[in-house]
Amino acid sequence: MxxxxxxxxxxxxxxxxxxxxxxxxxxxxxxxxxxxxxxxxxxxxxxxxxxxxxxxxxxxxxxxxxQDCFIAAFEDAVGDIATALFTELGASEGTPLERFDRGLRVYLATLAAEPAKARLFLVETYAAGPGAIARRAEIQAQFVDGIATLFGARTKSKRAVCEALVGAIVALVTARIVSDNVAGLAALRAPIVELAGATLVKR
The missing domain is CATH 1.10.10 (Arc Repressor Mutant, subunit A)
Incomplete structure (x- = not known):
């Protein structure tokens, strides 16, 4: 440990x-x-x-x-990950895309530093029962809320884009965790930021 x-x-x-x-x-x-x-x-x-x-x-x-121990461990993992992510998303310095970039960098680095917690949060939740799955969905919805607020996504269509972006992030990150490719997490940053810029930044 x-x-x-x-x-x-x-x-x-x-x-x-x-x-x-x-x-x-x-x-x-x-x-x-x-x-x-x-x-x-x-x-x-x-x-x-x-x-x-x-x-x-x-x-x-x-x-x-x-399961009780799992839920406690899940909340512990969520605390570390959410604190790292939302601190940057809620910062006042920089454009929304720059703040998203910083938040994503910290998020990926936090997962890479604690791969066991990352696996618990991203993978094992599905085996831990409906309560754990519901809590994970709640956290993911908060992630969507944070990104929607950051980019001013007020319409249903823009909200759906935020949901798709978060879904893509989760899928990409989970694939690296499942394959024990923690080193590959950092490489996700650039393409995800590019995707966010293309779909959520006004031209």
């Missing part, structure tokens, strides 16, 4: 809340890692517990089930 600290050995001065928070982070990271290797359907709670280095009791103190 990358980027998640284990608890110090022996006595420590961490509060119960700190301990629980670190354990939770380890379990969420462990779930994302194991999903990458085994897929949602083939990932038992036992595998997450073993990877995280926690007890079964600790797991069920925080999560009611594997």
């Amino acid at each position: 990358s980027g998640v600290e284990r608890l110090p050995r022996g006595r420590h001065k961490l509060s119960r809340e700190d301990v629980a928070g670190r354990q939770r982070d380890r379990m969420l990271a462990a779930l994302a890692d194991v999903l990458t290797e085994r897929g949602y359907a083939n990932t038992p709670v036992a595998a997450v517990i073993e990877r995280a280095g926690v007890s079964r009791e600790t797991f069920y103190q925080q999560f009611a089930s594997k």
Whole structure:
């Protein structure tokens, strides 16, 4: 697991809340890692517990089930990705296309830096049940809203263009994640920006 600290050995001065928070982070990271290797359907709670280095009791103190843990990991991944993306889309500097370009660059870089989280968010959601799928659709709709606001897409036809653009981004990114071609994510930036410029920028 990358980027998640284990608890110090022996006595420590961490509060119960700190301990629980670190354990939770380890379990969420462990779930994302194991999903990458085994897929949602083939990932038992036992595998997450073993990877995280926690007890079964600790797991069920925080999560009611594997799906509950998945939803928490999904929201964690969404938080990282959405913060990176919407910070740039909502910035005031530059033209809409320049801000879209910056947001897309940060989005792609965030996915490349956390491929396990990217796979959880983009791929494994479909195996995690209707609730997870609905939440993913909600996030994608927010992405569409952000792009429509950025480019002033107020008509139904322009909104549909924004939906198509987001759909294209998701499809292209997901294909790279599924094929473990994380290095190929950055190369998507230029053609996607060109597509946005051709379809959403007034000539």
